[in-house]
Amino acid sequence: MQQADVVLLDRLIPPAIVELISPRARRIYVGKQGGCPSISQAAINDHLLDAARRVGCVVRLKGGDPLVFGRAGEEAAFLRARDVAVRIVPGVTAASGVAADMGLSLTHRGVAGGLSFVAGHGRTDADEAVGPSVDTLASSSHPDTLVVYMGLGKLPALRERLLAQGRAPCTPALAVEQGTTARQRAVFSTLEQLPEAVAAARLRSPTLLVVGAVVGSAPGWARRSSQGDLCILEGPQGRGSDEVERAVEELLQGRLDEGGRLAWSRAKEDATDMLFVEHERKLASVA
Amino acid sequence: MQQADVVLLDRLIPPAIVELISPRARRIYVGKQGGCPSISQAAINDHLLDAARRVGCVVRLKGGDPLVFGRAGEEAAFLRARDVAVRIVPGVTAASGVAADMGLSLTHRGVAGGLSFVAGHGRTDADEAVGPSVDTLASSSHPDTLVVYMGLGKLPALRERLLAQGRAPCTPALAVEQGTTARQRAVFSTLEQLPEAVAAARLRSPTLLVVGAVVGSAPGWARRSSQGDLCILEGPQGRGSDEVERAVEELLQGRLDEGGRLAWSRAKEDATDMLFVEHERKLASVA
Structure with missing residues (x-):
């Protein structure tokens, strides 16, 4: 990105990333926003092609991973079909x-x-x-x-x-x-x-x-659950650990009459005991 | 990672990343390899807990995204249940x-x-x-x-x-x-x-x-396809663009007698023409 001659930016690119762009690079904002008039995908493609044909290195900067609901595939296909070489850098979706x-x-x-x-x-x-x-x-x-x-x-x-x-x-x-x-x-x-x-x-x-x-x-769910707003969650059928089931059954019997609901997910029999530990803590917090 | 006192490393961490670890940090290799005797998950958990209780900052370094088939959830749950604060940094899966x-x-x-x-x-x-x-x-x-x-x-x-x-x-x-x-x-x-x-x-x-x-x-698929090993691919039912369908039909008629197979995926009617452009190029390469 430090070598880019032109950078086309999406919405919501963090300032810390924008700061990495070379000061001499031209920046083109092509952000789209749901519910607002904004640039079309065809116009973005044209900007990309135009820039690629004029200058040496064009960076298309997107948030997240560009290949997961990010349109990078379409933009790359558009450019490749017009003999523009494309290299895609993955991201954290x-x-x-x-x-x-x-x-x-x-x-x-x-x-x-x-x-x-x-x-x-x-x-x-x-x-x-x-x-x-x-x-x-x-x-x-x-x-x-x-x-x-x-x-x-x-x-x-x-x-x-x-x-x-x-x-x-x-x-x-x-x-x-x-x-x-x-x-x-x-x-x-x-x-x-x-x-x-x-x-x-x-x-x-x-x-x-x-x-x-x-x-x-x-942890955010556990905090919410501990405020008494728990519910019953069914895990994969027939996969329940007997111990977890017993613990939940006991708690259910004590809580359902009060209108409380309990959250749990069944651990597989062959899984580690970590989920069970979590359940113990979660259930203890409403006991 | 530069502030870590202890780093537990998985297999396949790129050397360039390993070099970022502070020289004063203790490194513990806990890589697992399919088909070989290797450390158990329970032992890794114990290493993590032990390190967390002894020193200030412990880094658990994994490749890819630790929350997608990476066991970070289990390790974090194990540690949280023992009152160790955990912060997870996402990665590129x-x-x-x-x-x-x-x-x-x-x-x-x-x-x-x-x-x-x-x-x-x-x-x-x-x-x-x-x-x-x-x-x-x-x-x-x-x-x-x-x-x-x-x-x-x-x-x-x-x-x-x-x-x-x-x-x-x-x-x-x-x-x-x-x-x-x-x-x-x-x-x-x-x-x-x-x-x-x-x-x-x-x-x-x-x-x-x-x-x-x-x-x-x-592009790798297109190269392989251009070597005559194409096949017919059905897209979503009833979504074919007439133009793409006609182009493919014509090519099918010319190629099937020779035993050749054609690859295509139907573009939705309302999609852009980019896929069609790709198809034209792909099909042209076997014409």
């Missing part, structure tokens, strides 16, 4: 950044068998609306972690879809606005209550959604 | 690194509606075998990109599973050994032929697998 910040593993062993990313897209940006949508969510199996990029506008539909697929209403869920930035705001909730919780907190785009048992491993 | 290096978008708009990561795990490491497996692949819908971490040992089973789900045998597929390192080796093939192609190239662990139409957007 928003899901990884948010997971690290929240202290939750996207693929906690014994809890999530896999990890899926889908794009929900904004509520008003017509250009984005043509992309994939929550319709693709039919693919998500229950023990998997689901991360939804740009899904705020379709959150109620997302909930309906996931519930219809049999996901438990009490599946831990998380919405993070402007994740990994100083302006980050996070809402921990359940799948059932997420749209209302997000609305109450007035979260706005860009907001990343994470749905799945792994959200229950975040 | 292998899928992103390999995609950038191969020049393919994991979520090419109009081609892949989503992206899923699953772990196949090694063939002999008993410790790894307890994790999720190709059984979770039932979740993958066809227009999605599927990335399999540590799936080399289960590649034939993976193929059977995906074919049984209705994925086209000619779906573009890619296997990359030691991705993003100087020793990287990549095999472009089809889902149907991938196990044999991987065996012929003698790829070994660690190897990442990518299956899906997006692999067809990699």
